[in-house]
Amino acid sequence: MCDFSIKCTHITRPLLAVTALPRKGRASPCVRSVILRFHQYPLKNHRYLMRKHLSHHVFQFIPQWCGWRNTKRWRSWQMERNLFIGEGFEGAGVNLAHINVLAGPRNGPAGQAFATALATPSLGHAPFVVIVQPGIPAKPLTLYVNKAQIESTTHANATWGASQAGIAKAVAESLESGILPAAAENDWVVVTANWVNAQADDLDSVFDNNYRACKQALIAAMEGLPHKDAVFMAARQVSNPFYTPKTN
Incomplete structure (x- = not known):
């Protein structure tokens, strides 16, 4: 040759x-x-x-x-090329959780998104590193990005408290159980964009919903879910919690 x-x-x-x-x-x-x-x-x-x-x-x-x-x-090199994207939705009413995740190597798009978001806070949106306990960040390092501006003390507790705790637990368990590869511990980052309703009134429900939604999002990201057949089927009756067309 x-x-x-x-x-x-x-x-x-x-x-x-x-x-x-x-x-x-x-x-x-x-x-x-x-x-x-x-x-x-x-x-x-x-x-x-x-x-x-x-x-x-x-x-x-x-x-x-x-x-x-x-x-x-x-x-290893083939895995480094990938950006994993997932979505999770759990719960109903004011305590529901809607989470989007990016996961991947620090030297790829996920790492760039992590650094950019952390370095560019805006009014009402201050991304922060998720912790399991004070001084113990989740692994892989995870950035929490809030979709809704903080409007009250209760909303702040729901966002920085219950929602963060649910996400920390989901990320740590995903690494421990093998949903995320072992190399992700120190070589990957996760970025989560999270919706917490300003009217949330049950911190335990917020925690549970965020935990399940984040776990669901990480599984979806790593396994490429949903598959197209499921998307095509769902699209025949498209809807979301805020609107359902009359002519589905």
Whole structure:
């Protein structure tokens, strides 16, 4: 495979292999033949083909050429690429919980979202690191972002107290039970965007609903739920707690 496979052995991350080659080499017959052999793409425009498709195929095949496709290093690197997104909804009335989560490596989009949100508070919205107990943050480190502005002492207690506690418990248990990978302990972050109604009147219900909603959101994020068939079925009768169309 000419000098392409030789160059690959010196690349620590597969996607960098193509950019490491000179421009002429990126569209060389060697590289084109690799793509064509595996995927039988038409030869109408080689430069377009390389630009549009090569990054995906290099990601898929270079580890095989370099002999480390099935190694722990490869699996770890593949996991680093992912941003996991989930949603959870639990409860009813003023004590319900609606939570959106982002989870992923610190050096990826989740880490960037974590740092940006923490460093840019606004009036009524001050993201903070979730704690299990004072001085003991949840692991992986989790950022709490409140969707509703704090309007009263009771609302503050529901948000910073009951809701935070429910989320801390859900995140810690998710790491302990394997919902989140072991590497997430120190290499990942979680960002949660949480709705707590300003009229919430039962802190225990707020805690329970936030715990269940966060757990549900993390499971959904890591398992890719819901699947499209469930979404298509639900869309035939779309609704939410604030509105249900008359012509479903």
